[in-house]
Amino acid sequence: MKELGWTDDGPEIQSAFGALGGDVAFAVHNGVFMPTITGLGTDAQIAKWVPLAQDYQIIGTYAQTELGHGTYLRGLETTATFDTSSQEFVLNTPKASSIKWWPGDLGRSANHAVVLAQLYTLGKCHGMHAFIVQIRSLVDHSVLPGVKIGDIGPKMAFEQIDNGYLIMQNVHIPRENMLCRYSEVTPDGSYIKQGSDRINYISMVCTRARILSKELVPALSKACVIAIRYSVVRRQSELKPGEMEAKILDYQTQQQKLLPQLATTFAFHFMASTLEAFCNQVNVQIKTKGDISSLPELHALSAGLKALLSEICSAGVEVCRRACGGHGYSMLSGLPSLYTRVVASCTYEGENTVMQLQTARFLMKCLTRVDCGQPLPQSVSYLSDPISLHCSAKEKTDYLKPFIYTEAYKHRAQRLITNAGIELQSLLQSGVEQYDAWNSTSVQQARAAIAHCQYIVVKNFVETLEGLKHEPEIQRVLKMLCDLYALTGILVDAGDFLHDGYMTGRQLDLMTACQLDLLALLRKDAVSIVDAFDYPDQQLTSAIGNYDGHAYERLFEWAQKAPTNAKVNLAYEKYLKTRFQSAQSKL
């Protein structure tokens, strides 16, 4: 980048990033190691380390997760004990489950690590803190004494990343290497907390929010481009007797698989933008006024949306992949690796079920505020709205009215959240302990959190549409996608809407008819819409999804380049040759 004069966030690097599908070197160094120092370090620490890191004179990793501990940070076992006599911290990995596991760039590249460890000083534990630890020699890259490092081995994807493990046995680092913007250990071993590090929490929340636009939406949109383009190249079976085999996108079942994914791409794209704007707004509030009052809402929203969108995008990419039949199973289609990559997002940056339950905890707190008549944050203010009892739709076209379906999503969220609250309260009132009551209702809590997020996404799509009044042609197409997204979601979870009689079976039948009409309508625009994503072929890296539609020719061309075709067949010489030759005379 530097040699080419590219800026850090310029169009060149964006395009290269797109082409590489995120497979870039030193993502953790750039994306976590440096930001952590900037966030948790003092000005002096930042001045010392960041320029070296920026210039790749050091490569850093971020060592948090351990073999036995992931999302639950307080459980981490690595220790950093302050030794007053030497004025050093001594880092240790007490047992197998404490081995640092997964840090990217660690296995083969990094020479430094920000290590998260339990801080001990004067015999007392002060919880998790971050320390800069040199792990490899700057002279010859050898692993330093007391340190053991290696690659953790193959994963479902991310083959290019050297996720590693790290064991430390009495590794000494200077006192200055504890990142101490918010807390410090003085030379005599006293522990001083200065200010709240909650403020730093915003960066983790925003990292989570950025997954939506950087990983989830690109994965699903690329899968849609590939699968929809292939579905107008691929022909199968006679649809109409005597005619040419039909394009598979003309089959209702194929439309039902793919077009809702396309609609979802847009719903999530707009949701990602809105969430990022909210992040920026809260960031400004914090930086300009030190106001962290919106942080809980932002946290709940980003946790729940990350969980919902990663789940649905993973499922959607897989639907697109399977909809391409055998060729979707070939790596050359580009689809298998889109799936194996995007599905990691269900686990990283906070496992999805844990995320849903964090959102649920926030929702339960909001319910308490409703009961006390206190005001609610904007995204949950609907919890104090009166709950409507019946869907007012009477005919098929009523389902094309956004207020009809938005209201349905709202009703479902209100009902599930309220019921989860009632269930929890009733257990507590019957004498069940808090932790037990929470656990016994957690399946229900998670569902309530999902319903909340689903409402937010639909509402956001509708609001985005309203802002496009001056672009009627774009609005027309997006309106169909919005309708399709919302109706498909209701039909998939039909039970939620029938449960209390909010909708009737008859209403759902009309909605089904309306949804099938939308499929037929959108069929016509589908290819234009995916073309409008404007992915260059190089970014799709798919033999079956290119703009020119030459799927078969390119599959054949690419297959010939497979490394297996250049290898000598050793098994032939070793095992098969003499057998085969003996058949010669018999044929």
Next chain:
Amino acid sequence: MKELGWTDDGPEIQSAFGALGGDVAFAVHNGVFMPTITGLGTDAQIAKWVPLAQDYQIIGTYAQTELGHGTYLRGLETTATFDTSSQEFVLNTPKASSIKWWPGDLGRSANHAVVLAQLYTLGKCHGMHAFIVQIRSLVDHSVLPGVKIGDIGPKMAFEQIDNGYLIMQNVHIPRENMLCRYSEVTPDGSYIKQGSDRINYISMVCTRARILSKELVPALSKACVIAIRYSVVRRQSELKPGEMEAKILDYQTQQQKLLPQLATTFAFHFMASTLEAFCNQVNVQIKTKGDISSLPELHALSAGLKALLSEICSAGVEVCRRACGGHGYSMLSGLPSLYTRVVASCTYEGENTVMQLQTARFLMKCLTRVDCGQPLPQSVSYLSDPISLHCSAKEKTDYLKPFIYTEAYKHRAQRLITNAGIELQSLLQSGVEQYDAWNSTSVQQARAAIAHCQYIVVKNFVETLEGLKHEPEIQRVLKMLCDLYALTGILVDAGDFLHDGYMTGRQLDLMTACQLDLLALLRKDAVSIVDAFDYPDQQLTSAIGNYDGHAYERLFEWAQKAPTNAKVNLAYEKYLKTRFQSAQSKL
């Protein structure tokens, strides 16, 4: 095998097969090439080719699928034209979309292929026939003139199989190489059909049925073993304040993920056995009496069950994988490859949507028989039963009565199949063309087929239970699994049961409570149940799922063996060394 004196289907090979997870050489040679010759060849052809193949003096593949054609066989484009003058068939690949694609063992190993091609003789096309074509030299394994072969490149799994492509340009084979048990081309070029090859159809149907027991159930059961064992090793967060971190299987959300998968394993195991017994029975009917009357029912059942079970097993394995958090993403857990392999079954041996629609066509034919008062095959006889209107359950424990939930599944299937039929008929009666009416109702048809299969699975589980009256302890545990399987299925598709008022929301609430109770009960037996599958560690090949529970130690041990740990870091020498060394003075 021969050297060790193993028999073809003995315990040794079964165990080796289990350990290799099906990753054995020449699966297509043994599983398709030879059986096809046996099925479609004359006695003379069998006598000539099969002994050579059995002795691996020739290796054969089965070349059916083309770049542009898979499940729709009639669309295949490869031609075999009879040349009267030379008494040979001339095989050709007319265009890119006709290139044979996917045959296993073809890319590097096979020297013969059974090629499926459109037969032309005396200027007339007689449809698909099978031909034995030599493709590589028996002397030096070189590709024969007119033939082009290669590997099709990387796939989502099955890395060890050389799936290949095959192009033929005027490849001549002797007249005797057409497999001609059922049809023949005489020396003067006349085409003679002798008997029906429908009889041969049974082998394809049975191959499909065997996927259930050979691929689907093993994949899901292994995933359950790994995930459930790991879930009692892994601890996370304080469940009860002040206590040790809880085993993750003690969380309701984790139970809700894993225990229904365990129940599904049993449901599908019993279903697979029943289907295989049905296959055998039809096979005997055909072989002893030439009676093919049960073939349509068997076909519909195997197609629909293959589609349903492959879909649910794939999803279930993925649920197990994600339930193991980050370690489930590591290949060392064994889970990613269980998924990438099993999910192929949604596509191979008939793409799932096509399979569902074939079942649906059978169901529609059965509806017509009902209308005419004709008798129905056993598995669909319920279609002529009166349809019950309301679920009779009144309290929570009513849902532990198998007739309650079996009746609910039956009702749902009756309703969806009947409605699909009504919809189709009403379109036809309003003048819509058959093909168009079918396509416009196909989403509904597919749903009806799925509901049919779901009823069959539940009914089969209940019937299996009834046969275990003399083993009350086993019956007790299996009863819980059966209840859990059935109730979870209803709750997942709640909308189907609420739609016409068969169940009420209140009833579903009671059922939910009942299902959660079952989770807590089964939690206690879960580990014993998966231990009872009796998979040796060598067959699980999972660092986190071994019997001894030493997940972290083994992950660490296995990771160190990763090939990446033995490689020299070339990037360090080339790009990083001088940069790092320049940092030395600054730190």
